[in-house]
Amino acid sequence: MNRTATQLLTLVRREVLRFVRRPYNTFLPPIITNALYFAVFGVILGSRIGEIAGVSYIQFVLPGLVVLGAISDSFENASFTIFHGRWNEYIQAVTTSPMSHRSVVAAYVSASALRGIVTSLLIVGVGLVFTSVSVAHPLYLIAFVLVITTLFGGLGVIGGLWASDFDYLTVMNQFILRPLVFFGAVFYSLEVLPPLWRTVSLFNPMVYMVNGVRYGMIGVTEIEPTTSLLVLTGAAVAVLAVDLALFKRGYGLTE
Amino acid sequence: MTAPAIRTRELTKRYGDVQALAGLSLTVESGEFFGLLGPNGAGKTTFINTLVGLVDADGGEATVFGQDVEDDYREARDAIGLAPQEYNVDRFFPIHEVLEHKAGYHGVPEAEAEERAEDALKTVGIWDKRDTRFDWLSGGMKRRFMLARALVSDPDLLILDEPTAGVDVQLRHDLWEIINRMNDGGTTILLTTHYIEEAERLCDRVAIVDDGRKVEVATPDELMERGTDTVEIGLESPPATAPTLSVEGARDARMEDETLLVSAAGGSSLAPAIMRELEAAGHTVTSLDVRRASLEEVFVDMTRADHGGDTEVEMEVDA
Numbered sequence: 001m002n003r004t005a006t007q008l009l010t011l012v013r014r015e016v017l018r019f020v021r022r023p024y025n026t027f028l029p030p031i032i033t034n035a036l037y038f039a040v041f042g043v044i045l046g047s048r049i050g051e052i053a054g055v056s057y058i059q060f061v062l063p064g065l066v067v068l069g070a071i072s073d074s075f076e077n078a079s080f081t082i083f084h085g086r087w088n089e090y091i092q093a094v095t096t097s098p099m100s101h102r103s104v105v106a107a108y109v110s111a112s113a114l115r116g117i118v119t120s121l122l123i124v125g126v127g128l129v130f131t132s133v134s135v136a137h138p139l140y141l142i143a144f145v146l147v148i149t150t151l152f153g154g155l156g157v158i159g160g161l162w163a164s165d166f167d168y169l170t171v172m173n174q175f176i177l178r179p180l181v182f183f184g185a186v187f188y189s190l191e192v193l194p195p196l197w198r199t200v201s202l203f204n205p206m207v208y209m210v211n212g213v214r215y216g217m218i219g220v221t222e223i224e225p226t227t228s229l230l231v232l233t234g235a236a237v238a239v240l241a242v243d244l245a246l247f248k249r250g251y252g253l254t255e
Numbered sequence: 256m257t258a259p260a261i262r263t264r265e266l267t268k269r270y271g272d273v274q275a276l277a278g279l280s281l282t283v284e285s286g287e288f289f290g291l292l293g294p295n296g297a298g299k300t301t302f303i304n305t306l307v308g309l310v311d312a313d314g315g316e317a318t319v320f321g322q323d324v325e326d327d328y329r330e331a332r333d334a335i336g337l338a339p340q341e342y343n344v345d346r347f348f349p350i351h352e353v354l355e356h357k358a359g360y361h362g363v364p365e366a367e368a369e370e371r372a373e374d375a376l377k378t379v380g381i382w383d384k385r386d387t388r389f390d391w392l393s394g395g396m397k398r399r400f401m402l403a404r405a406l407v408s409d410p411d412l413l414i415l416d417e418p419t420a421g422v423d424v425q426l427r428h429d430l431w432e433i434i435n436r437m438n439d440g441g442t443t444i445l446l447t448t449h450y451i452e453e454a455e456r457l458c459d460r461v462a463i464v465d466d467g468r469k470v471e472v473a474t475p476d477e478l479m480e481r482g483t484d485t486v487e488i489g490l491e492s493p494p495a496t497a498p499t500l501s502v503e504g505a506r507d508a509r510m511e512d513e514t515l516l517v518s519a520a521g522g523s524s525l526a527p528a529i530m531r532e533l534e535a536a537g538h539t540v541t542s543l544d545v546r547r548a549s550l551e552e553v554f555v556d557m558t559r560a561d562h563g564g565d566t567e568v569e570m571e572v573d574a
Contacts, residue, residue, distance in 0.1 A: 001364065003362035004362070006359060006363070006364055006365075007359065007360055007361070007362050009359075010355075010356055010360055010368075011359075011360065013356075013359075014345075014348075014356050014359075017348070017352075018348075021347075085345075088343065088346065089341065090343050090344055090345040090346070092309060092339075092343050093343070093344075093345065093353075093356070093357055093360065093404075094360060095308065095309070096308055096332055096335070096337060097332060098328075098329040098330070098332045098333035098361055099329075100329060250308070250311060253309075254308065254309055254310060254311050255270070255304070255309065255310045255311070
């Protein structure tokens with residue numbers, strides 16, 4: 001293995017071990033939260049709602065919950081690890097090392113994306129307790145999950161570099177991400193919205209993510225999936241470029 | 256010819272109204288044990304942080320073994336092992352893993368990183384604490400660990416920012432021994448310290464910096480030569496007031512406890528002339544001692560002169 005690969009894998013390993021060794025903080029919360037979602041929205045309310053787009057409500061909601069978990073955890077992982085490292089200054093072990101800026105960004109984003117993917121699988125696992133899970137378009141599903149977790153891992157890097165206090169992390173997660181997801185057609189179909197709100201919803205990037213993963217899982221979407229995938233891929237590349245520029249500039253890291 | 260371990264030219268850095276570095280130029284040769292002395296706020300840590308990329312200099316240039324710290328940052332940083340003054344250790348992992356990660360960031364493969372972590376922890380004497388997290392180490396062990404982390408990448412340049420601050424005498428001597436061994440093995444050492452004895456005992460050369468500028472660079476002996484010695488002369492019949500001396504270089508003659516004290520730069524060489532003048536004036540000299548200026552006194556003189564003599568300089572002298 002060459003030197004650059006060793007450096008990259010060391011940081012990825014460190015990041016993965018950090019979240020794997022703390023399952024009560026990292027994996028248990030999405031399991032419990034999603035079990036509650038499935039129980040309340042799927043079983044209790046779902047039985048009264050009936051079918052949407054030809055599938056039961058719980059199956060309709062499942063892809064949205066996967067997206068919710070994937071983006072929350074990939075964003076949270078990157079933002080927390082970078083902010084906490086800055087707060088306690090141990091990130092300096094990385095930033096004063098001979099690692100290239102590109103390797104550092106790749107390691108933080110890929111480890112965070114991996115956490116988002118593991119969370120997605122756990123949510124699917126919880127879903128299996130309540131309903132059957134289908135995969136209509138596996139390649140689309142894999143592509144959407146990879147792009148979404150990479151995009152939010154990259155956004156988490158920006159958040160972690162920008163935050164100057166723990167409050168900033170809460171603000172980003174609770175007041176920006178969560179509302180976008182809840183209005184991102186996780187729990188409802190765009191068809192039920194009045195025309196004006198339906199148009200407004202199309203400016204919410206979460207709508208494209210939720211519909212993309214929904215297409216991959218149950219074969220139903222309200223937005224053309226290939227276009228969504230291309231736009232999200234473009235967004236992910238742009239965010240990674242910003243990450244790289246910030247590390248090169250030493251934003252939030254150097255005096 | 257080997258490039259200097261550190262070469263900086265006209266480094267400047269300003270924080271708001273504070274000029275932390277004001278055109279600092281220094282050269283540390285490869286293999287040297289170099290001390291950086293200066294009062295608090297002199298710019299020592301800013302200087303070090305510029306070398307490792309934690310501070311962006313406003314101007315000037317810096318190289319480490321000929322590699323520019325900005326343009327060739329990967330090569331420059333690969334050569335450096337840093338033990339900073341403040342604890343900045345990953346609290347999520349036991350200390351042996353922290354060292355393995357640090358070695359890995361320098362491109363050391365996993366199996367070798369484990370061996371290096373073991374060697375480093377054994378070198379500083381805390382191998383039995385390898386599964387402990389940093390927070391649970393005692394103060395002395397934390398200092399030992401900081402040195403271990405700096406060593407684990409096998410650096411050519413070891414930068415130690417006050418490595419013995421707040422540690423007991425025994426540990427300080429242990430750390431000196433380790434650092435000396437590294438230097439004997441060819442590692443260049445840059446040491447900042449508040450303990451003058453440390454610089455006197457360890458360093459080949461020291462730079463005195465103040466207000467972000469270099470005041471002087473010399474060996475500890477050369478610096479002490481420039482200091483003011485005290486010539487202590489016992490007289491058979493001590494007068495109440497000090498006799499007037501005309502020897503050039505002798506100044507501030509005074510009586511203390513019936514002993515004549517004469518301040519003089521280069522006291523040893525002036526002592527015979529002083530004795531001759533005293534005997535010519537009818538005094539009988541019964542004893543003579545020359546107390547050399549300490550590096551601490553030279554340091555205080557130099558930094559005080561730099562501040563117009565009105566600045567309190569904080570330094571510590573270890574017994």
